[in-house]
Amino acid sequence: MPKRRISDKTVQAAIGAAADGGTSILEMCGTSAQVPARPEAQEALARFHAEVVPLLVEAATRKPGELVQLVIRRCNLAEHYDDGTAGAPARLNNLEELREIARGYDRYAPPRGLERMLTDIALTADLDDLDESRQRVTLITLHMAKGLEFPVVFLTGLEDKLLPHERALxxxxxxxxxxxxxxxxxxxxxxxxxxTVANVRTLFGKPVSLAPSQFLYDIPSALLHLVELEGHRSQGIVGHLARSSANVKLTAS
Incomplete structure (x- = not known):
């Protein structure tokens, strides 16, 4: 990233001041006079705050592709990486790849697209270390599961408003x-x-009952084998399967 005359020592001072004041590091940069650092370092923190805050405002309304392009332009990233060194072309290609990745999330309304992109990027870093030879559970989103296979898969939350998600509708x-x-x-x-379908789940601190996902009814019932916990019956799915030859098995809770 372009240098902003903010040293590691100044960063640590800002982190400490934010922790002492019970605020975020970015908010502390906005009140940089409270950071125990030289005046020029405090000014650099204030400039950083003035640069980042407008981008946060833009993030609420812009699609990811537009936002990434805006960040690249306002932060002069292309000029910074095009420094004439041997590694410059690779760094510029990385910027273009970031643009393309971001555009792939433009189909979602803001700010959902940015949220999905950041979540997937975070999970991608974890997948780089995935060792399929080890016997362990892998927790992963549907987006990040593309191209992967596992002997056994648990697909949870097959309920309307979750899958499909209510915002997608x-x-x-x-x-x-x-x-x-x-x-x-x-x-x-x-x-x-x-x-899996939950009869009752907690959403936003409240117990709610959601209907089974409409996608379950698209699966031929003969391919389904229903296992229910005793006392926790999903009538919609039971009725669907009762009209077919599918098996229904009751398991004690």
């Missing part, structure tokens, strides 16, 4: 995108697939 082609994601999850399993 308000977007053009949102339902089809959610259906595609569900298909991705289902086809990750090599030999055994578990689809």
């Amino acid at each position: 308000a977007e053009p082609r949102g339902l089809e995108e959610e259906r595609r994601l569900c298909y991705v999850g289902i086809t990750r399993a090599r030999s055994r697939l578990y689809l």
